[in-house]
Amino acid sequence: MTATTMAAVSIPPTSVSAIGRRTRLVEGESKVTGKIRFVSDISLPGMLHARFVVSPHAHARITSIDTGAAAALPGVAAVLTASDLPNVPPVSRQRLLLARDRVIFAGQPVALILAESEAIAEDALELVSVQYEPLPAAVTLEQALAEGAPLVWPGGKHGESEEAAAHGADVGGEDAQENKASNIASHSQFDRGDLAAGFAAADQIIERTFTLSSVHQSPLETHGCAVQMDPYSDQVTVWSSTQGPFMVRENVAAILGLSESDVKCIGTPVGGGFGGKGCLYEPLLALACRAVGRPIRLILTRNDELIATVPTPEGRIRVKLGAQQDGTFTALEFDVAFNSGCFPGSPIGISLLIGGSMYNIPNVVVSGADVLSFRQSVGAYRAPGIPQSMFALESVVDEMARALKLDPVELRLQNAAGPDAQLINGKPWPKMGMREVLQALQAHPVWQQRAQAQAAGRGVGLAIGGWLGGTGPASAACKLERDGQLHIQVGSADISGTNTGFALLAAEAFGIAPEKVKITNNDTDGPAFALNAGGSKITYTVGHAVAQAALETRRQTLEHVSQLLEVDPEDLDIVDGKVQVKGSPDSAIALSELAAKTMQFGGTLAPIIGHGRHAVTAQSPGFCAQLAEVEVDANTGEITLHKLVIVQDVGRAINPAAVEGQLIGGAMQGVGWALHESMLYDVYGQPITASWM
Structure with a gap:
């Protein structure tokens, strides 16, 4: 047996080998049986139901709001407008609240109806009369960047959305705020070498411009939250279907002018988030609750x-790419503009960093603009910024392979950044697994047999991708319970099966069956902390803390039993729910018996509670390659996807079943984005795709 190492945390071998075991999700049964309690299942005494009156205009001045008829409807408790709430500067989307005198995107809440039931709130919507004076609106990138375009914030640009930071997508760079009056919130650039010389040395240059649609995360469960205020104090409790309970606590406390310790956020089970569920309307609802x-x-x-x-x-x-006849890339110019909507915060930085770093190119300039427009602000979605940048870059690499008459996999392998390569920002790659995924794809039968597929009228194509991975601090608590179970508390939201992974880590670190490990996602008053669940960082960051907490709990357990049995802790092991002397299994104490001794009146043994805390600073990048076999009907344009191969560098899979689920789910979302999905707007900026129908 060998120790399992997670960066700074090493798990010595125990009697249990759980890591790497295909395991069903610990919450799976409660989900399929309907026992799990989502935020929409919460019912509080005296609770009101909220509905938004939203703007139909992308940009307009509000000339009047008449709420009288709606307020008079039986069952309506209140109809709030901006005049009923504090005049909070809209420095971020979380602080935008209700529109006061001007709306800046179609769908912006203008009034909040509070009623005794959802049905009554729905009926009251049509009774609110809002008069608007439509104003010019720049909705698309081209409109927002045009000379003389109407400005989203004519009085000065506001701060960045928290979405990019929460997902590890704000990677810095030579970022410059635009000082002149424009809709460009900021401009970023990275460069190395001599771009002009690189293109001069090229035998082949390909330049293309790609436009990419906006899509929605569209989780099955929509955004939801509930807020309750203690009538005898200023303390507030928030229930939220959020990927980041501590982000919600921070924003709600700020909007109410309270200490964060006076706000408790309880993260409810998340029915899908995909990056889009951070903090959005919780601050507004908290103000309404106070009102x-x-x-x-x-x-x-x-x-x-x-x-x-x-x-x-x-x-x-x-994308402009130069290469010599032998396939050596000589220069890359890569320019990105993202439509960030009404607040800054699109994933420009990470898009440029990955786009300019996947290949070993000596002369590179990557630049990007975060552009404001009269649309809803944007959020994260499955490696934000990377699907867009890699789609564009890989399309040009494929075209270069055809122009040079070279094998597209060999061309990528020839130019792939190696283990000693640097990112475009001059920092070293933490690790680089791009060659390995390409080689695995190259050996796959779908690639090996592509000639037969092409002879049958099908196309076979590939692309690569990568993500740097998130970092950050986390803590966890671990307690040996009276029934002999291990109880782990974490501060993260459970999405993508992370709780099951934590159970496997704790089981192996302590030496107990995974079925005997209980995971609780504590609220923000609990002992554990975690950042937002996103950016591929929760198992990596919280997992370290869980392993540490379980190891400390094991140490305390063995120490207690060493006193009871008068043996050295090193001579003890935990096997089948008992602490026993190595080589003498009859000399043992059950974990349940030991835990009971730490919780009894007059007991002399302290409770067994371990804590783990860690601040992961080293990124752990992941790389992927995908291979698709498709057929296009020349008469109708219909595309049929026949085969899709996913090759992913995952390090060591804690729970292979969960990892495979993530790979398949992410790939299918990519297929949807490529072939079926798009957020469409009419010429007035109104969303056309406002339902699933």
């Missing part, structure tokens, strides 16, 4: 989810 003095629950309708939350940005990417 009316009753608990409130808000569950967005599907229409509101699509028009009033945070989809991906519309994009435009220009």
Whole structure:
């Protein structure tokens, strides 16, 4: 047996080998049986139900709001407008609240109806009369960048959305705020070498411009939250279907002017997030709760989810690639513009960093602009910025292979950044697994047999991708319970099966069956902390803390038993729910018996509670290559996907079943984006795709 190492945490071998075991999700049964309790299942005494009155205009001045008829409807408790709330500067999307005198995207909430039931709130919507004076709106990238375009923030640009930072997508760079009056919130650039000389040395140059649609994360569960305020104090409790309970606590406390310790956020089970569920309407609902003095629950309708939350940005990417006849890349110019909507925060930085770093090219300039427009602000979605940048770059690499009459896999292998390569920002790649995934794809039968597929009228293509991986601090707590189970508390939201992974880590570190490990996602008052669940960092960061906590709990357990049995802790092991002397299994104490001794009146043994804390600073990048076999009907243009191969560098899979689920789910979302999905807007900036129908 060998130790399992997770960066700074090493798990010595124990009697249990759980890591790497295909394991069903610990919450799977409660989900399929309907026992799990989502935020929409929460019911509080005296609770009101909230619905938004939203703007139909992308840009307009509000001339009047008449709420009288809606407020008079039986069952309506209140109809709030901006005049009923504090005048908070809209420095971020979380602080935008209700539109006060001007709307800046179609779907922006203008009034909040609070009623005794969702049905009554729905009926009251049509009774609110809002008069608008439509104003010019720049909705597309071209419109927003045009000379003389109407400005989203004529009085000065506001701060960045928290979405990019929460997912590890704000990687810095030579970022410059635009000082002149324009809709360009910021401009970023990385470069190395001599671009002009690189293109002069090229035998073949290909330049293309790609436009990329905005899509929505579209989780099955829409955004939802509930807020309750203690009538005898300023303490607030928030239930939210969020990927980041601590982000919600921070924003709600700030909007209410409270200490964060006076706000408790309980993260409810998340019915899908994909990066889009951070903090959005919780601060507004908290202010409304304070205004009316009753608990409130808000569950967005599907229409509101699509028009009033945070989809991906519309994009435009220009790629210019130079290569010599033997396939050596000599120069790359890569320019990205993302439509960030009404607030900054598109994933420009990470898009440029990955786009300019996947290949070993001596002369590179990558640049990008974060562009404001009269649309809803954008959010993260499955490696934000990377599908767009890699689609554009890989399309040009494929075209270069055809122009040079070279094998597209060999061309990529020839130019792939190696283990000693540097990122475009001058920092070393933490690791580089691009060659390995390409070689695995190259050996796959679908690639090996591509000639037969092409002879049958099908196309076979490939592309690569990568993600740097998130970092950050985390803590966890581990307690040996009276029934002999191990109880782990973490501060993260459970998405993508992370709780099951934590159970496997704790089981192996402590030496107990995974079925005997209970995982609790504590609220923000609990002992554990975690950043937002996103950016491929939760198992990597929280997992370290879980392993540490379980190891410390094991140490305390063995120490207690060493006193009881008068043996050295090194002579003890945990096997089948008992602590026993090595080589003498009859000399043992059950974990349940030991835990009971730490919780009894007059007991002399301290409770067994371990804590783990860690701040992961080293990124752990992941790389992928995908291979598709497709057929196009020349008469109708219909595309049929026959085969899709996914090769992913995952390091050591804690739970292979969960990893495979993530790979397949992500790939299918990519297929949807490529072939079927798009957020469409009419010439007035109104969303056309405002439902799933």
